[in-house]
Amino acid sequence: MSQTEAPPSFSRRQTLVGGCAAATMIASGCSARVGDALTATDTHVFGYPTVQAVIRFGEILSERTDGRLSLKMYAGGQLGNERDTLEITTFGGLDFNRVNLAPLNSIEPLTKVAALPFLFESTEHMRTSLDGEIGEEILASLEPHGLIGLCFYDSGSRSFYNTRAPIRTPDDMRGLKLRVPGSDLYVAMVQSLGADAVPMPLDEVYQSLAQGVIDGAENNWPSFESGKHFEVARFYSLTNHLLAPEVFVMSKISWDKLSASDQALVRDAAKQSVPYMRKLWDAQVEKSKAIVLGSGVEVNEVEPAPFAEAMTGMWDRFIDNDRQRGLVERIQALRKGGGA
Numbered sequence: 001m002s003q004t005e006a007p008p009s010f011s012r013r014q015t016l017v018g019g020c021a022a023a024t025m026i027a028s029g030c031s032a033r034v035g036d037a038l039t040a041t042d043t044h045v046f047g048y049p050t051v052q053a054v055i056r057f058g059e060i061l062s063e064r065t066d067g068r069l070s071l072k073m074y075a076g077g078q079l080g081n082e083r084d085t086l087e088i089t090t091f092g093g094l095d096f097n098r099v100n101l102a103p104l105n106s107i108e109p110l111t112k113v114a115a116l117p118f119l120f121e122s123t124e125h126m127r128t129s130l131d132g133e134i135g136e137e138i139l140a141s142l143e144p145h146g147l148i149g150l151c152f153y154d155s156g157s158r159s160f161y162n163t164r165a166p167i168r169t170p171d172d173m174r175g176l177k178l179r180v181p182g183s184d185l186y187v188a189m190v191q192s193l194g195a196d197a198v199p200m201p202l203d204e205v206y207q208s209l210a211q212g213v214i215d216g217a218e219n220n221w222p223s224f225e226s227g228k229h230f231e232v233a234r235f236y237s238l239t240n241h242l243l244a245p246e247v248f249v250m251s252k253i254s255w256d257k258l259s260a261s262d263q264a265l266v267r268d269a270a271k272q273s274v275p276y277m278r279k280l281w282d283a284q285v286e287k288s289k290a291i292v293l294g295s296g297v298e299v300n301e302v303e304p305a306p307f308a309e310a311m312t313g314m315w316d317r318f319i320d321n322d323r324q325r326g327l328v329e330r331i332q333a334l335r336k337g338g339g340a
Contacts, residue, residue, distance in 0.1 A: 038069065038071050038072070039072050039073075040071055040074070041078070041085045041094055041097055042054060042077075043076070044075065047226075049281040050248075053153060053248075053277030054096065054273070057273040065262075082097075082099045082100060082201070083182060085099075086099055086103050086104075086147075086249075090146035091253070096248070096250050096254075098153065099246065099247055099249065100181055101244045102181030103182060104142070107145045109321065110327065111141070112318050114244055116315060116319070117311045118241060118308040118311065120331070121335050122243075125243075125334060125335060126243045127154075131152075131274075134330055139247070146252045149247060149248075150267060151270040153247070153277045154277065154278055158240070158241060159218060159240055160178065160239055161216050161218070161230070162215050162217075162233055163216060163233050163235070165235060166237060167235065167302070168237065169303075170306055173195040175196070176195040176215045177214045178190050178195045178196065178216050179218075180197045180199055185318050186199075187199060189242075192314050193307065193310050198213075206228055206231075216235075218242075221289050222284045224288065225291050230292045233297075235297070235298050235300070236292065237300045237302050239307050241304070248273075
């Protein structure tokens, strides 16, 4: 049976797991194991759809092995931010990790394809593109980097929010200090709109907004709501510039310790968790949207074309080899109208 450790039991960076501090797992070689359970981490809070999907993944493993394989989940960023835990995962200190595409962009160039602004025309288009061979190719590209890509989870449509005033055109963004995930692609995306990009872990955004360290950020409805960012950033502009997915990965070191039959089971359980996650995600989007709207946040519909036009130049900067361009073309061909 899957387990989730209660957030109050741990400090964020100095969590003790199996006798080792999370901050020193890599150096000590200690694995983050609790008994015989496999371990997983997610920066989102316990009730977030990605966390629940990974827990469901663990339940499937346990059910199909009569408890021989089980999972312990550390949610809410208990073991650190995504860059920290991703490094721990590559060294085998954690077995599973749910991460955003951003920290993977600096590791594997193919992951940049799915992070391009305005590449996917809809959620349906994104899911269709990544559920098949295109998605499998991107996931497989992580293995040389010590990670086994298992599946993609939805991360919704990302839009800009800030503490100052409505954003209706790119001109409204000039001079704003906006938080982005730690990725050169995200930095360039915000800079192309005339704003100042501030790379920052997700768990630091609320305080930075409240203290005026940053003016705003960009994210989906559930993250805007669950992180309480809407309490201080009262202007949310629906640019819908990104439909980049989340990624569920396993440490290759841990993977190589499994039998071939258990590896197949892990892959199948991960795939089974995807429709479960999507059902939770779609419901959470509506719930979060209702909470935000009910709080009085000013939500603005915008014309996306000027934002897309401002970002076109950055595509060539980050898509610079034939393999990447081939994936982009295949994704564009899956649009309802076909082509770019």
